[in-house]
Amino acid sequence: MNTTIHNMEQHVSVRDFKDQALSSDTKQQLLRAAQSGSSSNFVQAFSIIEVSDKEIKNEIADITNSAAYVKKTGVFYVFVADLYRQSIMLQNAGKSLKGIENMEALTVATVDATIAGEDMAVAAESMDLGICxxxxxxxxxxxxxELLNLPKYTFPVFGMTIGIPNHKNQVKPRMPLENQVSVNKYDVHKFADIEGYDKQIEEYYANRDSNAQAANWTSKNVNFFEEVRRPEVGEFLKRQGFALK
Ligand SMILES: Cc1cc2nc3c(=O)[nH]c(=O)nc-3n(C[C@H](O)[C@H](O)[C@H](O)COP(=O)(O)O)c2cc1C
Known part of the structure; x- marks a missing residue:
């Protein structure tokens, strides 16, 4: 196994960092790595905002319920799905904005922002930094x-906190490949047959060295999805100019 794949398989989210800012050289490397990913039709429909202002960061930390590792970290970025640039180009060309308002365009921008985020994550972990x-x-x-002054046709998809790890959790076992990968056709039986994986995850949660708990993957998912989460995101997207259709 090469080093890249080895590092990827060692990924864990880090939620406990040294209180040490990253150097501007390190940040430049991370940002360049984030920019290097593929982009649908090369539209590069994302932006990255570093939050360094203490007041803004503190408020974001409170909003995210992740204060400890948003405040005490090396750097905090917000990844924004961003079609604002394209809206200006279209307006200047006297064209309709319908092409950036539909669900497909929002998907393109969200995927672009996500690819940038994961490329940054892989780069950070290759430098022995931790991310969440x-x-x-x-x-x-x-x-x-409002805090980040985001214009229409933008959507803050996620933040990413990156720093020098104080503590790292054990790697969370992913589901067996047969539950997630098939050839030619979706396998409705194998993909939903996660009894074996539930046992594995139950053991993982019972035995991990921090926040041990009695749970399996099914119970986690049921708890998560029995609630409609963040219903206001749809309304926000509409106000941002997206048609959601
Ligand atoms: C888009 C996205 C958003 C996430 N948001 C949070 C978050 O707000 N707070 C947090 O502590 N972890 C967050 N996580 C981390 C996940 O909980 C974590 O990736 C998952 O439990 C798997 O654990 P691992 O990354 O250690 O393998 C997020 C992960 C993703 C991909």
Missing amino acids: YIGGVRNDVARIA
Whole structure:
């Protein structure tokens, strides 16, 4: 196994960092790595905002419910799905904005932002830094947009906190490949037959060295999805100019 794949398989989210800012050279390397990913039709429909202002960071930390590792970290970025540039180009060309308002365009921008995030994550972990995605920015997506001065046709998809790890959790076992990979056709039986995986995850949660608990993958998912989460995200996206259709 090569070093890249080895590092990827060692991934864990880090939620305990040394209180040490990353150097501007390190940040430049991370940002360049994030820019290097594929981009649908090369539209590069994302932006990255570093949050360094203490007041803004503290408010974002509170919004995300991840204060400890958003405040005490090396750097905190927000990844924004971004079609604002394209809206200006179209307006200047006297064209309709319908092409950036539909669900397909929002998907393109969200995927572009996500690819950038994961490329940055892989780069950071190759430098022995730790990362944690912070979807908690969508807990109050409108306030995040206000704090970061986000214009129409943008959407803060997630934050990412990156720093020197103080503590790392054990790697969480992923589901067996046969539950997630098939050839030619979706396998409705194998993909949903996760009894074996439930046992594995139950053991993982019972025996891990921090936050041990009695749970399996099914119970986690049922708890998560029995609630409609962040219903206001849809309304926010509409106000941002997206048609959601
Ligand atoms: C888009 C996204 C948003 C996430 N948001 C949060 C978050 O707000 N707070 C947090 O502590 N972890 C967050 N996570 C981390 C996940 O909980 C974590 O990746 C998952 O439990 C698997 O654990 P691992 O990354 O250690 O393998 C997020 C992950 C992703 C991909």
